[in-house]
Amino acid sequence: xxxxxxxxxxxxxxxxxxxxxxxxxxxxxxxxxxxxxxxxxxxxxxxxxxxxxxxxxxxxxxxxxxxxxxxxxxxxxxxxxxxxxxxxxxxxxxxxxxxxxxxxxxxxxxxxxxxxxxxxxxxxxxxxxxxxxxxxxxxxxxxxxxxxxxxxxxxxxxxxxxxxxxxxxxxxxxxxxxxxxxxxxxxxxxxxxxxxxxxxxxxxxxxxxxxxxxx
Amino acid sequence: xxxxxxxxxxxxxxxxxxxxxxxxxxxxxxxxxxxxxxxxxxxxxxxxxxxxxxxxxxxxxxxxxxxxxxxxxxxxxxxxxxxxxxxxxxxxxxxxxxxxxxxxxxxxxxxxxxxxxxxxxxxxxxxxxxxxxxxxxxxxxxxxxxxxxxxxxxxxxxxxxxxxxxxxxxxxxxxxxxxxxxxxxxxxxxxxxxxxxxxxxxxxxxxxxxxxxxxx
Numbered sequence: 088x089x090x091x092x093x094x095x096x097x098x099x100x101x102x103x104x105x106x107x108x109x110x111x112x113x114x115x116x117x118x119x120x121x122x123x124x125x126x127x128x129x130x131x132x133x134x135x136x137x138x139x140x141x142x143x144x145x146x147x148x149x150x151x152x153x154x155x156x157x158x159x160x161x162x163x164x165x166x167x168x169x170x171x172x173x174x175x176x177x178x179x180x181x182x183x184x185x186x187x188x189x190x191x192x193x194x195x196x197x198x199x200x201x202x203x204x205x206x207x208x209x210x211x212x213x214x215x216x217x218x219x220x221x222x223x224x225x226x227x228x229x230x231x232x233x234x235x236x237x238x239x240x241x242x243x244x245x246x247x248x249x250x251x252x253x254x255x256x257x258x259x260x261x262x263x264x265x266x267x268x269x270x271x272x273x274x275x276x277x278x279x280x281x282x283x284x285x286x287x288x289x290x291x292x293x294x295x296x297x298x299x300x301x302x
Numbered sequence: 303x304x305x306x307x308x309x310x311x312x313x314x315x316x317x318x319x320x321x322x323x324x325x326x327x328x329x330x331x332x333x334x335x336x337x338x339x340x341x342x343x344x345x346x347x348x349x350x351x352x353x354x355x356x357x358x359x360x361x362x363x364x365x366x367x368x369x370x371x372x373x374x375x376x377x378x379x380x381x382x383x384x385x386x387x388x389x390x391x392x393x394x395x396x397x398x399x400x401x402x403x404x405x406x407x408x409x410x411x412x413x414x415x416x417x418x419x420x421x422x423x424x425x426x427x428x429x430x431x432x433x434x435x436x437x438x439x440x441x442x443x444x445x446x447x448x449x450x451x452x453x454x455x456x457x458x459x460x461x462x463x464x465x466x467x468x469x470x471x472x473x474x475x476x477x478x479x480x481x482x483x484x485x486x487x488x489x490x491x492x493x494x495x496x497x498x499x500x501x502x503x504x505x506x507x508x509x510x511x512x513x514x515x516x517x518x
Contacts, residue, residue: 164425
């Protein structure tokens with residue numbers, strides 16, 4: 088694990104990168120990383136996240152700057168710009184049920200070949216997917232998702248990379264921290280090693296590659 | 303009483319102590335305002351909270367304590383927080399006793415459409431498909447009609463949220479259940495007649511032999 092300045096953390100991300108980003112309506116999104124991605128003008132990004140927040144907040148900043156080529160999300164209802172760019176053909180939006188999306192990410196991070204879920208059976212969500220019968224119940228085979236980078240927001244990080252989260256800012260963060268080839272975490276507080284009690288560590292240090300330095 | 307209040311008050315009567323309940327955005331959120339005094343339930347916000355409390359007093363909002371709409375909430379004593387995989391494990395795994403969702407259409411077989419209007423509104427399904435698939439009991443809170451057209455239809459024309467038959471639909475006019483998978487009128491709102499409800503409803507409604515008036 089390395090602690091890096093904000094600018095350097097984002098310089099590692101190439102145009103066209105596939106990013107998983109934590110947050111739920113902007114709560115628990117690494118906001119400084121969003122701002123720096125916009126400042127450096129990274130283009131053609133694929134974003135895998137719960138939602139695209141709203142204009143001016145979290146992932147909404149990337150959308151407003153037209154940096155997102157593809158979004159794999161469960162909800163875009165509170166961001167009119169996402170809907171406009173989708174209708175104009177500037178952005179591809181793949182919608183997935185929220186519980187399916189998080190399980191696909193979990194599968195990707197946990198080395199599973201996918202998950203079987205009843206969610207979406209008989210709806211447009213099942214189109215193009217394999218249906219598997221288990222003990223007389225129908226399930227959809229949902230395939231795993233991985234990413235080049237996971238951009239994680241934490242409440243606490245120590246200098247080894249152990250992470251702990253706060254309240255509803257946890258959401259997708261610990262799951263994407265398993266599924267990104269490179270994991271960059273931005274924490275509200277960076278604390279000495281040992282200060283986060285072992286039982287309170289949610290994301291273990293070896294998963295985290297970089298912590299963004301607090302300036 | 304305005305339509306939303308009638309719906310929310312009636313649905314609140316479905317709550318039982320100890321239930322884990324998920325309320326959707328819109329009318330369903332209002333149900334929390336009418337929990338009977340002797341009933342204690344756990345409300346879940348699918349962004350990762352059980353024990354969701356009321357909107358905080360001014361100045362008491364915390365940026366990382368929010369509901370599924372991203373709005374500030376409080377956490378009651380005994381609350382817990384967790385990640386989205388656990389949150390949807392609770393939902394899909396049948397641990398949520400009751401979910402209350404808004405609706406665009408419900409058809410006479412009890413199938414719900416509530417997540418998109420092709421070509422007009424594509425907000426995404428969020429957690430709705432998982433909730434309808436996995437919750438033990440599904441209650442739909444919606445107005446009976448939209449722009450004069452019945453929202454309780456013969457067959458959903460909008461994309462389905464799930465093929466599962468919902469348990470109860472509560473509108474400002476009626477309460478409808480689905481015994482044997484057939485839409486059945488079981489309660490009428492005060493000052494609304496069965497004839498008025500049938501007139502306002504596109505679906506074929508079975509009228510229960512024991513139709514009673516909503517007690518609000």
